[in-house]
Amino acid sequence: LAIGMTEPSGGSDLAALKTSAVKDGDDWVINGSKTFITNGYSADLIITAVRTDPEKGARGISLFAIPSDAPGFSRGRKLDKVGQDESDTAELFFEDVRLSEEHVLGELGGGFIAMMQKLPQERLGCAISNVAHAKQILVETLQYTKDRKAFGAPIGTFQHNKFLLAELFTSIEVAEAYIDTCVIAHDKGELTPVDAAKAKWWSSQVQNDVLDHCVQLHGGYGFMNEYRVARAWRDARVSKIWAGSNEIMKELIGRDLGL
Ligand SMILES: Cc1cc2nc3c(=O)[nH]c(=O)nc-3n(C[C@H](O)[C@H](O)[C@H](O)COP(=O)(O)OP(=O)(O)OC[C@H]3O[C@@H](n4cnc5c(N)ncnc54)[C@H](O)[C@@H]3O)c2cc1C
Structure with missing residues (x-):
């Protein structure tokens, strides 16, 4: 999956996506392209966001379940990434x-929502x-700093x-505490998009900061791919x-602040 x-023209402004589905008789005819799609090279089914109404902006976007054996569907090469080697990423x-109506997932026009x-x-x-990844490497780095001697x-x-x-x-444990409150809120169906945005950006910043320091603490070994810390640092970016x-x-958090 x-x-x-x-899309190649942009990912941040999701409401501006261009891949289109046009009604033709009982079917939909889809044209366009996507990029950076995780598992895109191996997936049998692609949940695809498509514009079904060019007049309606975000409300003109629908989700389609597109099987990879549908005529007219093709994949580009496996993209060559800096990290995350274990997953494939493709155009x-x-x-x-051409797909029948039953490939529309959920409400027509309800894809963006x-x-x-x-x-x-x-x-x-x-x-x-993000935090679990950085914490494990930090624990390993602590051990390294106990074993490795200089002067x-x-x-x-x-x-x-x-x-x-x-x-x-400290920064890992403070991040964990915030994320734990988000997990509890999510479990109750109360996690807000703004709190999820805070958890996402903060944890990725902490992860990258921590792993960069972990590389430094390993000295030259930290830059060698055979060391887990090097791969973790690449994967985190x-x-x-x-x-x-x-x-x-x-942007989401700023809007919530009334800005
Ligand atoms: C390894 C990998 C896997 C991915 N997997 C998937 C996947 O499975 N499915 C999928 O749909 N996408 C996937 N993506 C795409 C990812 O979600 C997008 O790369 C991301 O949303 C950014 O879109 P973009 O690359 O088009 O950058 P752009 O939207 O072109 O943005 C470029 C830069 O401008 C900044 N920017 C844009 N708008 C603003 C603004 N209003 N204010 C300030 N800065 C702004 C962005 O933050 C970014 O730094 C994947 C990407 C990667 C690298």
Whole structure:
């Protein structure tokens, strides 16, 4: 399964998406393209956001369930990424893909609202994994700083590094506490899009800051791909971009502040 929202012309302004579905008899005919789609290279089914009414802006967007064997559907190459090697990411193309009405998912014209309703859950999921990812590497880094010696002493005992590690553990645990409140709110069906945005941007910033320091604490070994810390650092970078960039998260929060 893959979720196709982002297009080559832009991902942040989702309401401006261009891939279109035009009614032809009883069928819909879909044309356009998507990019950066996780699992796009291997998915059998692509939930695709498509414009069904060019006049209605966000209310003219619908979701289609598009099987990968539909005539007119094709995939580009597997995109070459900086990190996240375990998942494939691809461009998808739709050329006169003809589908019956039953491929429309949910309400016609309700696609944008459905995405807005579900994106907070995705962003909370990102927040949880951002912090868990950084915490595990931080725990391993702490051990490294106890084992690795310089100037005759474990590097973690130098006051600079000791204070730095104290700060990094603090920032992880403070982030965890906020995310825990979001998980409880989500469980009750009360997580707001704004709180999910706060959890997403903050956790990805903490994750990237922590992992950058972890690389530094490993010295040259931290830059070697055979060390987990190096891969974690590469993998983390995208968390500030995907699922709605951190700038878009701050835009949502800023709007909630009445700005
Ligand atoms: C590895 C990976 C996997 C992905 N998986 C998926 C997927 O499965 N499905 C999917 O649909 N998408 C996926 N994406 C796409 C991702 O969600 C988009 O890359 C993201 O939303 C940003 O869109 P864009 O790349 O078009 O950047 P743009 O929208 O062109 O933005 C470029 C820059 O401008 C900034 N910007 C834009 N608008 C504003 C504003 N109003 N104020 C301030 N700054 C602004 C952005 O924050 C960004 O820094 C994936 C991306 C990557 C890298």
